[in-house]
Amino acid sequence: MSTFIYMLRPKRRSLIDETTPEEEARLGEHFEYLERALEDGKLILAGPCLDGEFGVVVFRASTQEAALEFMQSDPAVRHGLMTAELHPFRVSLMGTG
Numbered sequence: 001m002s003t004f005i006y007m008l009r010p011k012r013r014s015l016i017d018e019t020t021p022e023e024e025a026r027l028g029e030h031f032e033y034l035e036r037a038l039e040d041g042k043l044i045l046a047g048p049c050l051d052g053e054f055g056v057v058v059f060r061a062s063t064q065e066a067a068l069e070f071m072q073s074d075p076a077v078r079h080g081l082m083t084a085e086l087h088p089f090r091v092s093l094m095g096t097g
Contacts, residue, residue, distance in 0.1 A: 001060040003044065004067040005089040008055040008074075008082040015081060016052050029075035042070070044091065055082075058089060 010016065019027065037043035037059060048055035057074070061067035068086055076082040 001062060002064075002067070003058065003060055003089045003091055004064075004071075004086060005056055005058045006067075006071045006074075006084045006086045008048075008057065008076060008084050010052065010082050011080065013052065016048070023081060026075050026079045026081055029079075030081075033073070033075055037070075044094075058091070064088070 015023065034043055034046045034057065038046075042059050042061070044058040044060065046055070046057040046059075057071070059067070059070060061070055071077060071084050071086050074084065077084045
């Protein structure tokens with residue numbers, strides 16, 4: 001397994017603070033998608049920057065193609081709420097809490 005990171009950037013700056021009901025539902029799907037990945041042992045960590053500029057998802061995948069598919073299947077990306085940029089990643093240090 002290899003480790004990857006994707007950076008998520010909201011398509012509009014006010015997305016997090018001013019969501020429509022449809023966007024709220026899609027963001028809920030995004031959260032559930034990542035929760036399932038955590039339960040399955042794929043997800044290492046995920047979260048947004050508090051200034052709303054971007055979020056990150058660090059996860060494991062068997063290949064670059066599988067990583068790309070995982071990223072593109074994220075509901076926030078699939079429904080066009082956020083853009084995503086994928087990179088291979090190495091966790092060099094990680095705390096436990």
